[in-house]
Amino acid sequence: MAVLVTGVAGFIGFHVARTLLARGEEVVGIDNLNDYYSVALKESRLAELRPHNRFSFHKLDFSDDVTLMETLRDAGIDRIVHLGAQPGVRYSIEHPMAYAKANLVGHLSMLELARHTPGLKHFVYASSSSVYGGNAKQPFAETDPVEHPVSLYAATKRADELMSVSYAHLYGFPQTGLRFFTVYGPSGRPDMAVWLFTEALFQNKPIKLFDDGRLLRDFTYVDDIVAGVLAVLDGPPNGERPHRLYNIGNNKPEPVTKLLEIIEQAAGRKASVISEPMQPGDVPATYADIDAIRRDHGFEPTTPLEVGVPRFVDWYRRWRGL
Structure with a gap:
């Protein structure tokens, strides 16, 4: 039987699929390869997955x-890792309908x-730390409003969680939502701060620090995220409680200024900085309480910023041929 991974050409989806293949799983991947960011980057991820004889790919929305049902009706799927979505807080301000289609209609x-997949063992899906909004209480816990x-x-993303709660109640198949906290690492997303800062540095362009650099983020390395996703996938909720939610983060908020300092050290360059006001939709800090996923699945992040960021910078150099 196979694991279906949506958004398989995306950042986290690629890393999850690669790890599933490495442990001997059969993986069915789907992605619409949209141009929200570089399609060439997405294709490069797929190029690494395609040689596996246990990997199959379908380009679809x-x-x-x-089309989804027709394509996957006989795919032999028994688990789903739904990571595909329209990401990005700032992009949603100007392109709201893209979020309605991908994140609302798509999740449904x-x-x-x-619910129409016989014998489905587990449906794991991506939520986001963004659901906590401007909550003042730190760290963010799953029981917080x-x-x-x-x-x-x-x-x-909050609507996705509520839809999943209703489907778990109505149809009983096990589901787990994961609230990701600022994921970064090799082959990351070009719209994220780690990439934006690194690229600006190598292009000798100024770097924008919002809110005068006071923002705090719970940066989480992608390998730690993947370990958590797979641990959760392998431990579906029981029948009495078919839906669960977990934070999945590094459990350590770091100043964005510290991120920039580590990138500067790894790149051997000094940044030119421009201070900008807080952007619409942004929040001052994120901080994951991970007690629940630690207790239930043994999740323990092991990669500090000082280790993970240089790995990204090394990958970026190779990607750009620097």
């Missing part, structure tokens, strides 16, 4: 429920696929 399409999102992106 999972918000198209008819995936839930429909899941999340009814005041400050971006459309956050609102769609």
Whole structure:
């Protein structure tokens, strides 16, 4: 039987699929390869996965429920890792309909696929730390109220969680939502701070620090994220409680200024900095309480910023041929 990974050409989806293949799983990947960021980067990830004889890929948009069902009806899937989505807080300000299609209609399409998949063992899906909005209490815990999102992106992710709760109640198949906290690492997303800072540094362009650099983020290395995703995938909730939510983060908020300092050290360059005000939809800090996922699945992040960021910078040099 196979694991379906949506967004398989995306950052986290690629790393999850690669690790599943490495442990001997059969993986079915889907992605629509949209141009939100470099399609060439997405294709390069797929190029690493395609040689595996246990990997198959379908280019499709999972918000198209008819095509989704027709394509995957006989794919032999028994687990789903739904990571595909329209990401980005700031992009949602200017392109709201992209989020309605991918994150709302798309999530519902995936839930429909899941409930019509005989013998489905587990449906794991990506949520986001953004659902906590501007919560003042730190660290963010899964029991905290999340009814005041400050971006459309956050609102769609919270809606996904609620849809999953209803489907778990109605149809009983096990589901787990994961609230990711600022994931970074090799082959990362070009719209994230780690990439943006590194690229600006190598291009001798100024780097924008929002809120005068006072922002705090719980930066989480992708290998730690993948370990958590697979641990959760392998431990579905029981029948009495078919839906669960977990934070998955590094459990250590770091100043964005520290991120920049480590990038400067790894690149051997000094940045020119421009201070900018806080952006609409942004929050001053994120900080994951990971007691629940630690207790239930043994999750323990092991990669500090000082180790993970130089790995990204090394990868970026190779990617750009520097």
